[in-house]
Amino acid sequence: MFLELIIAGLSALKEYIALHVLTCLIPAFLLAGAMVSFISKEAIIKYLGSSTNKLKSFSLASLASFFIAACSCTVIPVASGIYYQGAGIGPAFIFLWVAPAANILAVIYTGSILGLKMVASRIISAVFMAFVVGVVMSFIFRKEEIKRTQNLAGVKTKIIAKKDLVLLLLILLSLLSPNYIIQKGPYSHKIMVWLIASAIMLTFAFKVKPLVEIKKWLKETWWFVRIIFPFLLLGVFIVGVIGKLLPQSVIQRWLGGSGMRAAFLATVMGQIMYFATMTEAPFVDTLMKLGMGKGPALALLLTGPGMSLPNMLAIAKVFGIKKAGVYILLVMILGTFVGWFFGNFIF
Numbered sequence: 001m002f003l004e005l006i007i008a009g010l011s012a013l014k015e016y017i018a019l020h021v022l023t024c025l026i027p028a029f030l031l032a033g034a035m036v037s038f039i040s041k042e043a044i045i046k047y048l049g050s051s052t053n054k055l056k057s058f059s060l061a062s063l064a065s066f067f068i069a070a071c072s073c074t075v076i077p078v079a080s081g082i083y084y085q086g087a088g089i090g091p092a093f094i095f096l097w098v099a100p101a102a103n104i105l106a107v108i109y110t111g112s113i114l115g116l117k118m119v120a121s122r123i124i125s126a127v128f129m130a131f132v133v134g135v136v137m138s139f140i141f142r143k144e145e146i147k148r149t150q151n152l153a154g155v156k157t158k159i160i161a162k163k164d165l166v167l168l169l170l171i172l173l174s175l176l177s178p179n180y181i182i183q184k185g186p187y188s189h190k191i192m193v194w195l196i197a198s199a200i201m202l203t204f205a206f207k208v209k210p211l212v213e214i215k216k217w218l219k220e221t222w223w224f225v226r227i228i229f230p231f232l233l234l235g236v237f238i239v240g241v242i243g244k245l246l247p248q249s250v251i252q253r254w255l256g257g258s259g260m261r262a263a264f265l266a267t268v269m270g271q272i273m274y275f276a277t278m279t280e281a282p283f284v285d286t287l288m289k290l291g292m293g294k295g296p297a298l299a300l301l302l303t304g305p306g307m308s309l310p311n312m313l314a315i316a317k318v319f320g321i322k323k324a325g326v327y328i329l330l331v332m333i334l335g336t337f338v339g340w341f342f343g344n345f346i347f
Contacts, residue, residue, distance in 0.1 A: 005241045005245070006241075008240045008243060008244035009237040009238065010237070010240070012237060012239055012243070012274075016232075016233075016236045016274070020071070020073070020074070022194060023179075023190050023193075024073075024175070024178075025229070025232075027172075027175035027194070027198070028070065028074045028075070028077045028175055029225050030171050030174075030221050031077065031171045032077035032078055032221065033081070033217050033218065033220035033221030033222075033224060034164075034167060034171055034220075035078075035168070036084060037213070037216050038160060038167065038168065038217070039085055039164075039168075040159050040160060043160065044086040044087050047060060048060065048061060048087035048088055048092075049086055050138065050142070050146060050148075051088075051146075054134070054135065057088060057091050058091060058131055058134045060091070061087075061094040061095055061130075061134070062098050062127055062131070064095070065095050065097075065098035065102075066098065066099075066103055066104050066107075068099040068172075068176070070099045070103065070175075071100050071274075072275075072307050072310070073232050073235075073274070073310050073314065075095060075096055075099040075100050076096065076228055076311065076314050077224045079093070079095040080092070080224065080318045082095065088145055089141050089144075089145055089319075089323065090133075090134035090137050090138035093137050093327055094130045094131075094133065094134045096315070096327070097130050097133055097306055098126055098127070100307075101122075101126045101302045101306030102122055105176075105179055106281070106305060107119050107122055109281050110122060113281045113282060114285060114288075114297075114301075117347070118298065121298055122301050125338045128334075129331070132330070133327065133330050133331070133334070137326065137327065140326055141323065166204065167201070170200060170201035170204055170205075171201055173197050173200075177194070178191070181193050227317055227318060228314045228317065228318060231314045232314055234310070235274070235308065235309040235312070235313045235314070242272060242273075242309075251269065252291060252292065255269075255291075255292045255293065255300075257293045257296075258293045258294070258295040258296070258344050258347070260340045262296040262339070262343075263296050263335070263336045263339025263340040266292075266296035266297070266300040266335075267303050267331075267336045270300045270301075270302065270303030270306070271303050271307045271308070271309075271312070271331065271335075272308070273304060273308060274308040274310055274311075275305045275308070280301055280305045281301070283300075283304070284297045284300050284301050284304070287300075294342070295339040295340055295341075295343015295344065296339050298339055298342050298343070299336065299338060300339075302335055307328070312324060315327065
């Protein structure tokens with residue numbers, strides 16, 4: 001039995017590394033490093049900082065997150081990148097939540113499988129949860145936020161140079177294009193798209209940036225890799241072991257109906273398990289055909305891609321245990337409420 005658990009963990013690692021490192025994590029880490037290197041900290045503070053109007057900064061963060069097709073792990077470098085550039089903790093955690101929970105690619109795919117009502121519920125729920133998370137995180141850590149950004153207040157500078165903006169867009173293209181362009185077929189097709197997009201991005205980078213700035217960019221990128229990547233691998237291994245220990249029949253038995261217990265169990269299961277973006281929809285569709293309630297299904301659609309054990313470990317490392325704990329508890333409460341409410345009053 002012990003050997004089977006080890007094999008299950010290693011199999012999960014093998015699949016994760018094979019399917020996500022090249023086309024997801026590498027461009028995500030490069031994007032995070034580029035944001036730290038090329039975007040003005042003062043500009044981040046102006047639009048997403050702790051002193052910015054919350055409605056404005058939260059809305060901007062939520063809207064931008066819809067266009068980042070990222071899983072719960074891929075989004076961490078992006079969110080931590082803007083956070084360490086001066087963004088408030090509210091917008092940073094909104095990025096952490098909305099990008100994997102309701103990015104445009106995932107919601108379109110969800111609609112094609114589960115229908116318009118479910119996808120509309122997913123979008124509304126994700127935005128509602130995002131604003132609550134943003135408000136609560138900003139309130140609890142308000143003193144720390146003021147202290148963290150006060151030294152940069154009042155400094156005026158250009159937001160970003162045009163060539164740096166183009167470079168950021170090209171990095172973002174290398175992150176998004178494999179999933180947007182190749183939605184079916186062998187994974188090797190996604191790799192080819194990523195290679196082409198990355199080649200264009202690197203050619204442009206070496207043409208317009210001096211070597212010293214490229215080294216700085218790669219140094220910042222390596223910082224994110226060193227801090228986050230080992231925890232992602234550990235978490236994926238643990239998820240593989242849990243998946244082996246938890247039979248599907250047990251999941252099906254406890255997720256029927258629209259009760260609070262079913263919504264809570266679906267939320268917790270989603271928080272622990274790892275779903276690459278878009279994989280949650282067919283998984284939930286299968287469970288619904290086996291008797292899973294629509295409310296718990298919505299909770300799993302949100303928390304499955306929105307959070308995972310690797311995600312939680314990495315967040316604790318990057319943002320601190322206290323912030324991670326508050327965020328995890330918030331998602332647990334909100335996911336349960338959303339599953340119960342939509343299951344009883346909408347579906």
